[in-house]
Amino acid sequence: MAATESAMRRGSAGQRRAGVGDRGGPLGGLMLAPAVIYIVALVGVPFVMAIALSLSSATIGNPSIHGFIGLQNYFTVVHEAAFPIALRNSVIVTIATLVLVVILATAESELLARDFRGKWFWQILIILPWAMPVSLAAVNWLWLLDSEFSPVDWILRQIGVLGPGSLLGPAGHLYYYGREGVGLAAMTAINVWRLLPLGTIIVLAGRTAIPHDIYEQAQVDGAGFFRVLFRITVPALAPILVVVAVFAALVVFGDMAIVAITTHGGPGYSTQLLPYWAYLKGIEGGALGEGAAVALYMFPILLAAAILALRMAYRSENG
Amino acid sequence: MLIKRILRRIGFWIAMVLFALFAIFPAAYMLISAFKQDGDLYNVANNPFLFNLPPTFKNIEFLFTETQYATFLWNSFFIGLLVVIITLLLAVPAAYSLSRLVGRRGAQSGIAIFLVYLIPPTLLFIPLFQLITTINAANTIWSLVLVYPTITVPFCTWLLLGFFKSMPRELEEAALIDGYSRWQAFLRVALPLAGPGIATCVVFAFALTLSDYIYAATFVSSTASRTISAGVPIVLISGDIYFWQALMAATAIVTIPLAIAYGLLFGKLVKGFQTEPASGT
């Protein structure tokens, strides 16, 4: 009895003195440490190594970083004919994708913001493009826009827009992945398709932060659907839409799978994109230093986008 | 007025169907193609959406018996499982610590963490490839087990951070008063109540592992160790020979469960992106 009474008086749970388990700060540090160490080791360090590699003459055959050659890789790479094309394409595809995603996500979020029966079913359909692994999506679209058997071409032929003597003719097929313009358009389409769900989700999340009274006031004032959309919803959503644009840009700009599987950067290098080019140079070509340099050309853009995203997100978070 | 409402309803459903069609059209076609016979599929004149010849399971059979698909499935599953465990061990305490134990800055670091997730593998894959080679893990599934948490840990930490933030502090404070240390309050109160959040993390960690292409393509070259993401496009397309139906089946088998899982977790994802309604609470 006495022992339990004194145990109760102390209210201890095994320990009679305050320890690390009690203090928020140190405990927090300990709980955070493993994740931080891991990320520093496998993201931070490789990032620094990427910079070091880009400044060296390392190749797969001779991978040491010791062959310091300064910014030579950067110059070599910039002067190759493929570089400006790859850069141009990366920018075009990224910007086209993000513009379309922002517009479509705003529209789609209007639909999913309402409650309706069986919503869960439509949500599954809508989210499928994002759920699909990138490479498998690329394979799917490879078949969808196949140069011979594409069902899209089939539909176009049926409605008379494709084929001899028609608008998009005279060939009966559009050879999506074998030509520059259509190839870039196809890659944009794939990116828009797979990122739209994410964009919609982010916009939906942002909409809940808009106070309801504004909508009710607009209803009382007699504003129609489109007026509410353009005068109220879109301006209020502006910071969120920037976040969507930035996330889309980050994902598209850095992606390699789609171009690797669909156009392979061809014909020639006309549909080349920076990350795939980095892969071809560094891994398949074996020139690690050059590959790293190409990858790092992407970095300033990514960083600028990231800072923008952070600013916008904090702005919308702090009303 | 009623007319307006009906028109609006119709407009809504037309738009909804259009968006849904856009989303699943490629996948629907994928599903149809998987069951088509060669004679049907490879006929330019045929309607690609109808079974002009009766559907067949031959292609799926082919997928499992004549290709390494089953191996890919197993590899992906095994890697996924290990990565999920590692992710939970790292991300759960980290998210809790950020939400509760390290002050205002910590709790608002959600977006910053998500950005770490968005660092493209294309930036890091070359030095990581070197790292993997140095520790002799190249061409093994262990290289992927080691590296995948760089993708899953930031994402899951971000997700769980939002989750823990929305859990009322008072429960853990009550546990402190009842006689437990902060660590025990975490184990006995916060963790059990985080069940749904943790389950969501498991699904996403698994899915993210399945999705990666670049690491899977770069670190592993032997077919026996490949995952689905890299195996399907690289191995099932050999040279000019594309076994389209089998490819489509291979894709469908993975996509459908993932789509259902993600779809059911739709609401949780929206929540994860929601910022607090009143600032500075």
Added chain:
Amino acid sequence: MATLELRGIEKHYAGVHAVDGIDLKVRDGEFLAILGPSGCGKSTTMRMIAGLEMPTIGDILIGDEVVTRLPPRLRNVSMVFQSYALYPHMSVAENIAFPLKAAHMPRAEREQKVAWAAKLMGVEPLLKRRPARLSGGEKQKVALARALVRAPTLFIFDEPLSSLDAQVRAMARGELRQLHDRTGITTVYVTHDQIEAMGMGDRIAVMKSGQVRQLGTPQELYSNPADTFVASFLGTPPMNLLKRDGRIVGFRPECVRVAHAGAAMADGAFRLEVKVIEVEFLGADWQVYAHAEGGSEIHKLLARVNSGDAAALKVGESAQFTVAPADLRYFDATTGKRIEHGGN
């Protein structure tokens, strides 16, 4: 059973002094109410007593033991939260047993104590239920049972009645006070509701802007407020305050008499010209709303008068209020602090 002492307690957040110097001694077995408006620092003070936050400066002693840096679990304090903080993933019985588990009490004894606490609070039939299926009043009882079960040294209540309906609240107030009297455990009760504080507390500490403005029994605070804040915060309706002769004069509505033929006048009574705005019949007496001219400002006044006085009043017309000198309180016009027996 113990005393509680706060010495020079301060809490600073980013340059703001949420709590700005509190000295307080709570006697053994006393029921102390900490009363104040939102933002006055009462919650922060309470959390420091519980150990959920550490003071920036100062010490806290529970029964002569310095506990300032100890975590909550080593202070043997029990707390009832505003939201009751019942663990949703445990049954009522498990909720009540939780603190006993922390103390590594053997199972048989635990079950005994849980049964005892449940009986005390009348929640035995609810033992197997989950918190989600309890009503507000039931949740409160379970929270109390959990707080009682380990015979703490100190009880802390954090506005426990604010989530109850008004009807239930009055009953709950009485029950809580009774519980205190039965168990005799030293209690600190934090609230913003002055009716609760006045009704339940042995003493009340009135806080504003991080400081204790006055500490005393309800009667002391009511009749002799230390400053204008305490004067206007306590009492329903609150004390009338108006500027006069460079000072602030205060008097309670029920001390007002109306000058009219037939009313006895106290010598040296304070006289006030007012304009009657509204007169309400309340049953036992009448409530009068009036305006007094006081220089450039209009002071709104409330008075409670009997029917005789009320009959002498006409809405819209002038009248004369009088207050006996003993019922007047004077305050400094700048600091608001009480001045004894207003000079002159």
